Amino acid sequence: MISRRHDKKAPGPFRDLAEYIAAAKEKGEKLDDLWIVNSNGGNGLEGLDLAIREVDAQQALNTRVKKNKSYHLVVSFREDEKPSPVALRDIERHFAEALGFADHPRVVGTHSNTNNFHMHIGYSRIHPVTYKAHWPKHDYHERDKVCRAMEKKYDLKIDLGREDKIEVNRHPMAARDMETHTWEQSFFSYVQEHKKPLLKALDEAKSWQVLHDAFAHFDLTLRKRGNGLVIGSRPNQHTKARHIKASSLDRSFSKTALEKRFGPFLEPLKTRQKTKPAQRYSRKPITHYRGQERLWRRYMGMQRKSSSLVFRGFKTWKDFLTHEALGDPLAMAIIHSQKKIMKLITTIPKTKTKTKGGKLALLVEHGNTR
Helix, strand or coil, X not given: CEEEECCCCCXXXXXXXXXXXXXXXXXCCEEEEEEEECCCCCCCHHHHHHHHHHHHHHHHCCCCCCCCCEEEEEEECCCXXXXXXXXXXXXXXXXXXXXXXXXXXXEEEEEECCCCCEEEEEEECECCCCCCECCCCCHHHHHHHHHHHHHHXXXXXCCCCHHHHHHHCCCHXXXXXXXXXXXXXXXXXXHHHCHHHHHHHHHXXXXXXXXXXXXXXXXXXXXXXXXXXXXXXXXXXXXXXCEEEHHHHCHHHCHHHHHHHHCCCCCCCHHHCCCCCCCCCCCCECCCXXXXXXXXXXXXXXXXXXXXXXXXXXXXXXXXHHHHCCCCHHHHHHHHHHHHHHHHHHHCCHHHHCCCCCHHHHHHHHCCCC
């Protein structure tokens, strides 16, 4: 499930947009269903003309906006997916709420007879009571959130969003750079922690489903993306979905290698996807210092209130510690400790840093570099 704002050219009069949606003019398209929201003219195709006149009158009362008084959204589904009419109306309502158009008039049409069943939504940007124009800022973030939530709610196949695609294209070196910048564990590092048991599971697996179960044990998924495979995490209320290329963990997990062994890729059985994992990926600091849990809980509490002015000043654990160090000795101690550890990592020969249970490991564990 993906969404996009259709802005190859700015929408003209609302009538043009509404009639385009109702006519399904693209090659091969056919109107499947149409409904109207927040209009006194009716809620179906028979009331379309009256609804358009109503919106035109409302938009005319806003004289500050000279053009582009409408917002055209397209929501597409996978080739073999077509949600029920009730689900489609619920999906549209969630998009309207997320984009700030809940009280605005709109025309919604679903189109079929193409490769992907899809839904067109024409929102009037002009509020029907205040006549003020609304434009959702950074709308792609909100749309991706709705897509992920609706995929989960209606058991739809997951399509990677804008942020997920950025994560997929990250090289392992970029993940390490991210940890250096944020002092928070990257998803790549989390997956690397479980490389050994995943490789063992691969050696013992006899089918795709057994391999899927092994990944699910760590709250991970293995799925197709483009011409390859990605390893992903399941999103929760505190952590969004993350993805890396499967081959970046080990070449044994490349699509070519796995299909050579198990045959064409098979999705995991839905009845097995609800298994409670033994571990799951969540944000956590790479710093290790006694008593830092108090500060981490405070930091995560502020993260959940991301609209606060305070949060905008620091979006990473490192930024938060820098801010708190002005008045909290513990934050200052964590900063000094982490900087010494980072210095050791960059100066000690690589052969020494690979030794398990060595001095460096003890220093990191106890948050003491003396």
